[in-house]
Amino acid sequence: MSGRGTGRRAKPRAGDARTGAHARSAGRPRAVRRLLLGVGVAAVACCLLAVVPRISDGGAPTVDIGATPLPSARPPESIPLPEQPSAQRDLPVRAPASQDPDTLAGLRFPLEPTLKLGGRFVTVAGGDTGPGTGKHLAYRVEIEEGLALDGTLFAAMVQQTLNDSRSWARDGLTFDRIDDAGASFVVRLSSPGTLHRICSPIVGDTSVSNVSCNANGTPWVMINGWRWAQGSTAYGDDIRTYRQMLINHEVGHRLGRQHSTRCGPGGVAPVMMQQTKSRRADNGKVCDANPWPYPTG
DSSP, X not given: OHHHHHHSOOOOOHXXXXXXXXXXXXXXXXXXXHHHHHHXXXXXHXXXXXXXXXXXXXXXEEXXXXXXXOOOOOOOOOOOOTTSOOOOOOOOOOOTTOSOHHXXXXXXXXXXXXXOOOOOEEEXXXXXXXXXXXXXXXXXXXXXXXOOSOHHHHHHHHHHHHTSTTTGGGGTXXXXXXXXXXXXXXXXXXXXXXXXXXXXXXXXXXXXXXXXXXXXXXXXXXXXXXXXXXXXXXXXXXXXXHHHXXXXXXXXXXXXXXXXXXXXXXXXXXXXXXXXXXXXXXXXXXXXXXXXXXXXX
């Protein structure tokens, strides 16, 4: 009797089933809470990684900006190239100091030595046939847009200077100014910055002494607007004579003349001496200022 009773299973009491079900149901919310807590921690961690700088391999901190768009770079401004002429014909207004061209030719004009304009040039309207009977050379005069100098005055001085009997006309040439195609060369009045951009790759750094140039390989004889407006200490207050020298010197290069470093007859500077920089010859003598290829006419 006792052995049979020992192997018999005890019947559960009525309350035991309710207790097990309650334990199981109580465990479920805790599991859900753990799951939600884990998801929340992971989300916070991702957010922190997105905004907190992290150290790259051996480098500076980097910030992951995610989908935040970077500001787009400003497109570069379109700067016209010097060889793109403008069709405009509106030229700078003549300086108000005087309306007399002869007076204006001897006046300085205000201009910044570092001025750099856009590189677009306009043709000075009008033409003038040279008075000589020699071989005719046609040329055109241009001025850079925005340059506050008198293009008409400039063109008139170029024509008068080149056809003077002391100038290159002495070589049996006659210079005709035209304002359309067919010119043998173009005399340009330019801002210093544009001139340096054109001339420096051809003749060396023209910004060192802020000089003009004959741009070999192009049609352009480039006259520095600042030098035209302000002159040179080598010429002092004689602006008119300096401008004549500037024209003859650069057009002389166009005609094939090279630099000279010695005083000419009577101690005058040859026009192909770099008189803008100095009138001192290579032997140490200071030559007298001279704007003409043939000063005795």
